Amino acid sequence: MGNAVRGVIAFIPSERCQRFLVGHLKEMPLDRTLDLSSHQLRRLPAAACVFDELVKLYLSDNNLSSLPAELQGLRKLQLLALDFNCFEELPAAVCRLPQLSILYLGNNKLHYLPKQLSELRELTTLWLETNCFTDFPEVVCELTNLKTLHLGYNQIRMLPNNIQQLEELRSIWLAGNLLTEFPPVLLEMHFLAVIDVDRNRIRQFPSLSHMSGLKLIIYDHNPCINAPTVGDGVRRVGRWADSSDDDLEDNATKAVSEITEEVVDVQSEEKQSD
Template sequence: MPVDKMVDLSGRQLRRLPLHICSFRELVKLYLSDNNLNHLPPELEQLQNLQILALDFNNFKALPRVVCMLKQLCILYLGNNKLCSLPLELRLLQNLRTLWIESNCLQCLPEVVCELSLLKTLHAGSNALRALPAQLRCLQELRTIWLSGNLLSEFPPVLLDMPFLEVIDVDRNSIRFFPSLAHLPGLKLVIYDHNPCRNAPKVAKGVRRVGRWSEETPEPRKRSGAVVEIMLTEKPLPPPATKPETEVKPC
């Protein structure tokens, strides 16, 4: 048993997990990233003290059910695989705080994710998501959601009903209009760059925006009773041509 209760077998080109690892019953962290794994042995269930499991950068087309039996897991890395769905048994991981499912083949966010009541951070970027389920609002502990590189054509309405969110990342989607986010009291950062939008999301004072027009106010401003429209154009207009001053000859 390792003294630090951690085993790191990342980048070993493994096709199967060495079975003797499953005998380390006090193991807390197991890193299996960047291998060629597509299944896990049922003996993995013996690691009931495991809190961190990294399975990213492998060849999983489905999440092995045995992972869902590791009920002490707090952090689960599943990014850069070939997952098209997640099993319903994932709901058994009620201690999960961080879930990485980025760079998979998900066309919709599995609703079972909405049953992970203690989830604080969700990384779901670089999939093919077009919408988010309304049940996501049930995750009242969720503080950070990363959705960059998906197929969202509108800002997910459910996020407008999640006042506890602190970070929202919708970079590199297809969102054309952003609603106001000024009513979200917990918001600290919104990333919306690389969208074909014509406006920046309105946010409360002190909230950082990353994207086009992030330093400008997209709404009209009033001055002396008149409304001055702020024109937002992709290319600034050239300055008007001026006539050269006529040379004045000395008398």
């Protein structure tokens, strides 16, 4: 949709806006992707769920707090973006999307997840950053194909021991929580490639040199008295890193991007070989 149309939509009341958008959806998009982000939507009309061949649905940056039951008819949906909305609970229909592999739920008002989330057997990427979690949502530990978990900027104080059963997990993002110690359970998860505990309350770090899969540890903005010891080739972003790591600290975003690309490449190779 062009900028001119977006400019017009910005002045349309939300109820008329959603009728305008859905009314102009005449046929399945060629790329099987529907992007209704940033359109002031307060509800998703059921008519938007008629394209049962959809693979990607973007609903980010609206005013949604619920979704119609008809959403579960999108049986081939693989990506669903619900970030930057007003959800206080996860709509039941989301848990009935059998092919869903990527779910963005960041920047909402969630404080728990339903047990039905465990039915998403294909889920590999889950973003839950900037919500209202005070406890780690333990149903996440049942998502055995999960590879990336983002729980940054909540109020989590500890991780459950059963998170180590997520043997496919490669990156975990926990920045901006209330951790007072490096989660002991992560020391048992040698397969992790990326660990982000930036902006917590950790005072002392254990050695991570035994973690054979580790590629990047982000630990800056903690009141720590030491830096974590790591193996050869592991990048660190934080205080007391050595000179080569200090360069990375000045450009932490680049370091994260590079490592994330490496992890994605490895995961893609593994998927192709299966």
